[in-house]
Amino acid sequence: MSLAEFMQHLVNGTSLGSLYALIAIGYTMVYGILRLINFAHGDIFMMGTYLAYYGILFTPIPWYLVFILAPLLTGLLGLVLEKLAYKPMRGSPRITILISAIGASFLLQNFGILVFGGRPKAFPIPGILDTTLTVSGVSVDLISIIIPIITIALLVILNFFIKKTKTGMAMRALAKDFETASLMGININGIISIVFFIGSFLAAVGGIMWGIKYPQLMPTMGVVPGLKCFIAAVIGGIGNITGAVLGGFILGLGEILLIAFLPNLTGYRDAFAFVLLIVILLVRPTGLLGEKTSEKV
Amino acid sequence: MLLVENLHVNYGGISALRGIDLTIKDNQIVTLIGANGAGKSSTLRAIMNLVKKAEGTVKYNDEDLTNLATMDIVKKGIALSPEGRKVFSNLSVEENLILGAYTVKDSQLVKEGIYKVYELFPRLKERSWQQAGTLSGGEQQMLAVGRALMISPKILMLDEPSLGLAPLLVNDIFDIITELHRQGNTILLVEQNAKKALEIADYGYVLETGTLVLEGGGKELLQDQRVQEAYLGEAAK
Secondary structure (H helix, E strand, O other): OOHHHHHHHHHHHHHHHHHHHHHHHHHHHHHHHHOOOOOOHHHHHHHHHHHHHHHHHHOOOOHHHHHHHHHHHHHHHHHHHHHHHHHHHOOOOHHHHHHHHHHHHHHHHHHHHHHOOOOOEEOOOOHHHOOEEEEOOEEEEHHHHHHHHHHHHHHHHHHHHHHHOHHHHHHHHHHHOHHHHHHOOOOHHHHHHHHHHHHHHHHHHHHHHHHHHOOEEOOOOOHHHHHHHHHHHHHHOOOOHHHHHHHHHHHHHHHHHHHHHOHHHHHHHHHHHHHHHHHHHHHOOOOOOOOOOOOOO | OEEEEEEEEEEOOEEEEEEEEEEEOOOOEEEEEEOOOOOHHHHHHHHOOOOOOOEEEEEEOOEEOOOOOHHHHHHOOEEEEOOOOOOOOOOEHHHHHHHHOOOOOOHHHHHHHHHHHHHHOHHHHHOOOOEHHHOOHHHHHHHHHHHHHOOOOOEEEEEOOOOOOOHHHHHHHHHHHHHHHHOOOOEEEEEOOHHHHHHHOOEEEEEEOOEEEEEEEHHHHHHOHHHHHHHOOOOOO
């Protein structure tokens, strides 16, 4: 393999990893606070992509505004989903809420089939983004370079939000102890809504960039990426945001480089994530950056 | 003045509190003593609506707090430092204090609050950037009390602040409670250390299996034979 080819794979892997990271954050933030695996998260990602699709094709709104509005709307959708499907069951056994999450996932997929139609649609890529760059023999899609840049920018903002703002502190407090957080006067439901909003917003941003990179939309398009991003979150240590990002990049880069170096294994591309998951869980059950639960009592 | 009337709490079918009446007058230390499982913590938790009241009312001056959400009770100026300290171990000392003032909108007031807490507990200032989970038990207790002070509470409720602390630290904690009282705070103190609690209290209540069995001035209760036998470990002469 030539260096140019390798660089191409590296760029592709990084951009796929960025997308995984963006989606994995939603899983890990929700898990960190509610101890819930939000199985509908992949379908939220799908909804975000379709919202952008319809926004571009059927409204006069310019595409760059659609790319901001669609994630905002998807954020609201995530927030409403929590209110309808999860909040009424808070305090129930975890398995009950998990089943509700699976139900919400099916509901969104079937809503998609019913309303958007089951046949694949082509994502309308804005002309300016549909270009390929060639730098000293390495040719890459413009979007593959934009994806990591936007991802990193969003991660920096998210990090600042969680580390430095009062709401971010409240999130971290909530992840530790609901009851004591309420004794601080923290509006628990409000913070949970914000978490769902952020997770769904990021998933939709990922979805739009996914649509530009892999421009085929289907109501079930969220299933496999959703599952892989869940794995990414577990690999990184679920509940840990940095871990989710790390897991996303490992998975994305690993997948692309695996195909690049061992083209015979292309058919096993999806299996890679699961094998990696099994190996990591065997070696480090808490995930790479999983929280140690030792503290002074 | 905080007024608790006819408070009942049930856990499943078991009644933990069966009609408690408390009056906490302004600028007083009122203590609630009793054995393990008597319902002391349940009383505080029910006032904060962390557990459901089966019956009864809670009023602060003329405001009815009975059915308010916990966060809204906090906004009325009632703070609880919970049993077992419950500091946010994954946050720094300073972040814990900032969260204590979550309902305080004025950032200047928050800064002053932190300053005051550091004045009261210089140890916390030294460790302001340390994760709260790495503090010693006594320091965590200081942080829990400091955190509750951040809203300049009208009523400060302390649940077992001396629990699990070394005797010297217990004295420190009681010194601080006395100092807070001297500064004009109103305090509802729940303690297993009945002797120390009654020594500093203006008024005390004795709780037994969910019912108040005795009440009176702190010094008065300290002299009471039943209290001495049951809680102060002094055999009847």
